[in-house]
Amino acid sequence: MFIDALKTIWAESGFAAITWQQLVMIAIACVLIYLAIVKKFEPLLLLTIAFGVLLANLPLAGLMKEEIGSEQGGLLHYLYLGVKKGIYPSLIFLGIGAMTDFGPLIARPSSLFLGAAAQFGIFIAFTIANLIGFTPQEAASIGIIGGADGPTAIFTTTRLAPDLLPAIAIAAYSYMALIPMIQPPLMRLLTTKKEREVKMEQLREVSKLEKICFPIVVTIFCVLLLPSVAPLIGMLMLGNLFRESGVVERLSDTAQNALINIVTIFLGVTVGATANAERFLRPETLAIIGLGLVAFMFSTIGGLLLGKLMYKLSGGKINPLIGSAGVSAVPMAARVSQIEGQKANPGNFLLMHAMGPNVAGVIGSAVAAGILMALFG
Amino acid sequence: MFIDALKTIWAESGFAAITWQQLVMIAIACVLIYLAIVKKFEPLLLLTIAFGVLLANLPLAGLMKEEIGSEQGGLLHYLYLGVKKGIYPSLIFLGIGAMTDFGPLIARPSSLFLGAAAQFGIFIAFTIANLIGFTPQEAASIGIIGGADGPTAIFTTTRLAPDLLPAIAIAAYSYMALIPMIQPPLMRLLTTKKEREVKMEQLREVSKLEKICFPIVVTIFCVLLLPSVAPLIGMLMLGNLFRESGVVERLSDTAQNALINIVTIFLGVTVGATANAERFLRPETLAIIGLGLVAFMFSTIGGLLLGKLMYKLSGGKINPLIGSAGVSAVPMAARVSQIEGQKANPGNFLLMHAMGPNVAGVIGSAVAAGILMALFG
Amino acid sequence: MFIDALKTIWAESGFAAITWQQLVMIAIACVLIYLAIVKKFEPLLLLTIAFGVLLANLPLAGLMKEEIGSEQGGLLHYLYLGVKKGIYPSLIFLGIGAMTDFGPLIARPSSLFLGAAAQFGIFIAFTIANLIGFTPQEAASIGIIGGADGPTAIFTTTRLAPDLLPAIAIAAYSYMALIPMIQPPLMRLLTTKKEREVKMEQLREVSKLEKICFPIVVTIFCVLLLPSVAPLIGMLMLGNLFRESGVVERLSDTAQNALINIVTIFLGVTVGATANAERFLRPETLAIIGLGLVAFMFSTIGGLLLGKLMYKLSGGKINPLIGSAGVSAVPMAARVSQIEGQKANPGNFLLMHAMGPNVAGVIGSAVAAGILMALFG
Amino acid sequence: MSFFDSILVSIFSMALVFLVLASLYALIQIFAKLVGIFKHEAALPVNVPAEQAEVLDEGAKGPEVSAGELRLKGVDEKTAAMIMAIISHESGIPLSELQFKSIKAIEQS
């Protein structure tokens, strides 16, 4: 009899219900956890997403079960509402704004052009994705991986192509972690040693007034021009205003600590939990991973090529290596510029100069996302 | 063709849709930001509210768009639910309770009378507002500005006259910041130099037992008498119990940091975002601003006059300057008492003595709000 | 006329509406507050629950009023949604996971058997509760008090027998606080002095790799076998992975501070607020309190008896006193083992050895809860 | 609402505010007397040792009360820094949340 009861429990357990697809997903989750912990791939998001993938693929747990009538939904279903309604990505941008110093960008505003050029990959990937049969909404979401900005990619995808959310989020954060591998070969291929050796002039000092007005002016201008980008740019700039105003230290502190951390946990786990086997184990996912790499590469190339042009136009004052930092991926991409610059010329310190294009890239990808949402939303 | 596309984008952008009223609102937002940052006017709330005003008046952004059926709502619409349902003001009171030391009030409970007298302006403004045509609900909400207590004003207004929310919130916080300008002339007008010179006796020490029982007793008594005030007084006193009990340090800490900061951000931005042009640019708003000032002035006068009476009755032991601190506006009003006292007599330290009426004023305005909600809710 | 108005206010106040049952509940709340503050009975939860009991029994305050149509609900009704939908207990487990070091358990995995044996009281109480007329769902919820784990008890009860929530939550936390009184007599009764004197071998060092893999393996295995336990075990182990991975320090920190504290406040107040007089002042509540004590005692006995068996089987290497720590109640029960061990032999340090069964007990009661929810959910 | 009515409401409400706060006044007074009577029995057990409690107390005055300056009497700054670091460590309170009024050397006879 006891054996019978055990058989019943077994029959009702996940062991009996598990499919090979779910086993594959669990293996993928473990690989992502490995990459996050051992290789330190964007661990804040990837570790959390990976655990969400794990939880979503243990059968019968029902963590993402929708609430229907009086029947209770699953834990992650409720937490996922913040993703679905676009709240979490905006709140993460609030925290990022509070962490970001736009000083280097204000000191050398031409960085903005690099931040624009480094959105190039978005549209290359968009075009190819269209070509191979994705809908325009899907293609736009895939393209945005090339913006190298996690919250923007998640925000855009939840609006345009929610089915692709896990694949796009995982691809975006993975490639951001791989920036130190993706960019250097392209940087060396496209620039000459002479260009890479260029030492740049010290940035001028930026007054507190300029730093305070910057977020206000950017909000007014960008939201007027592209209303759909308001939640992202608005919150990013509110966070930055908290930071630069100097009078709301405690709000700035909470935005970049307790609040962003809580939201990161909820966002990561629930985005991961959308990756159930049927949704993730499709040829589309492989296509997305491939297109994501293409997008990152062409964004890098876009930034570098404009960097070269600015090198020419400035009479050799701009080191084109800072162009690749325009992809966002703050501050990883700027560090790559620093490292490559120092390889070419040990006395070369590009970090601060690359921070300008780097933060311009955040604005650039938000703008690109706004355009695509306006066109296809 | 490219020009055509640009024209379309322009036509669909906020630049084409913006009205002069919205431009005025944006200018008002910028003025409020200026006051918050440069003049340090209650920056935690006013800076956040001002940015909300800015965001709400950039056309087509739709941040406050309601969710209808399956159509997604705007970011701030969701965050605003916590204001609409009265949750944020209560949680802010939880944090304020955890920050407040009721010791000076317990040591000299006659401070409570000053905290009562300084609600005088509420009813003056209420009467005038009724007279000039506001509904009783609106008049009550306008009057409560004279309570000099932001969360109470917001809580009451969302229940009685949600349409007036932005004007009342902005007026309340602005006048709280202006306390150092509003009160001193009235203080010097209504008191004699001899009165202002009075040095008060050292407060007795308050035992831990009294401090712990205080929030419990106040909750039971006030909520029994005025059930409608339960969310405010209940949370204020729970926070204070966290503080005084000494056994839940970590809850007290979170209530006065992470939690209150998160709620302040959400409350501020969304209260600001209710200030769209149609709602705000009305003659009523000017009336509210005027009545708010009246309310603040008569609250100050009420406190001072009772202070003078207590000076008489106590045989000159009570300095009437502490009466004006009864308006709440913790701790600004108490500091004003301190400064004016020291001007009259450099050896005069009224700060601690003024803290009693100051925190009594918080209870007083919550009680007044409870009465008005019971009558008109 | 003024007297008339006062009479009306009085008639509409809580003083006129209060029942003797509510007075009894208020008295109970005050006793709980006393125990929490002066006797330091699990103050984080009991103080907060007690204040919730107080607020819920002040008549007419309507803090738990449900939202019906367009009529607004009470403050605590909204905060209670997180309990009702099982979100808060899971998030508390996230924080507990981030605080828990499973090292001692991994170093001596036989602790798991003690953690299993110490769930014995759950089923004793379940059987008796069934016998005296509770439904199986109610009996299961009452039994789970014997798991000595607050969030698990609350989670299970909200799913199986929400009507009993306040009684079960209060009983669970009270008995957890009483562990130092409940356990020692049983420990001395059931063990010989020779057994209590046993010094245990130093635990082996646990590698970082084992600590990282532990939460992943436990999640996969437990959720596969008992899908209904996924929200609890999943979040517990995610928190622990945050802790052990070493790469997401900021998420681990927020999970064990800001997030768990905010959730504790909301959970405590609203669980307390379910204790209105009609629901709480019933003979069932007394039965629950009695059965809770039985459950705690038999859980302790279960742990101790298996401890004695392991003492025999190991040839006297295992001190049976660590068995009683298997009830969970981290870290109180482990400390009791330490103290009793030192009484028998002043050179005896059992704390670390008792932490193994202690954390095993957390897993054990979650597993028991999962089984009961699978059977009766 | 007529002017007369609103005056009436105002007077009534103001009186009620006074009544409520006056009742609180009475409650506090009664309570203070009770505490005075039962002082010795009712004293709460405090586990924190005296000196530490003082430090906690000073830190607990809330963010509004400004700290003033740290005065050093008979101690050099190095020793002061050390004392501050040790107290922060022992009490588990970050330096930023401790407020020291003065650090004084005690003369040893």
Add this chain to the structure above:
Amino acid sequence: MSFFDSILVSIFSMALVFLVLASLYALIQIFAKLVGIFKHEAALPVNVPAEQAEVLDEGAKGPEVSAGELRLKGVDEKTAAMIMAIISHESGIPLSELQFKSIKAIEQS
């Protein structure tokens, strides 16, 4: 539910609890063996230098485990305070979250 049924359910459930935790026991044992075998290959790369890691580990025992006293061996308190401040600074962990067991001077031959 009949008494007999509830006894049955209890026995079954209790057995199942044992079964699940026994399986975890087996998994941990197997895993510990695997780790023993692959110890040298599988060692995780840890960037934190050894001494600092120790400090982190000690600090990580959670808020429940009391710190005990700080023992100083062959160092004066000033140096100890300095060491604590520097480690706090370098590791980015506030002093309040570091737990030092002892600070010992290393004899230089």
Add this chain to the structure above:
Amino acid sequence: MSFFDSILVSIFSMALVFLVLASLYALIQIFAKLVGIFKHEAALPVNVPAEQAEVLDEGAKGPEVSAGELRLKGVDEKTAAMIMAIISHESGIPLSELQFKSIKAIEQS
């Protein structure tokens, strides 16, 4: 969407991205000029004393910018620890959030 259309959309969008960021470029340039003109009038009142502000500024570069090493010039480590503890105390910022680049002794003539 046809290939031709998607190329068109891409060119148009890319141009628009450039246009928006170029406009921001123009705005920043204009603003910098304006600030240059009104520099003396528009200066914001800053209450923090200069040295402290510097410290704050260094600490504010965000968690991403690595601290590098602390260089000590003409000061021993004890003094450095003391300075760090005092600044942490005075500014209310935990040591873990302050980043010191170097501590230099100023020669007194």
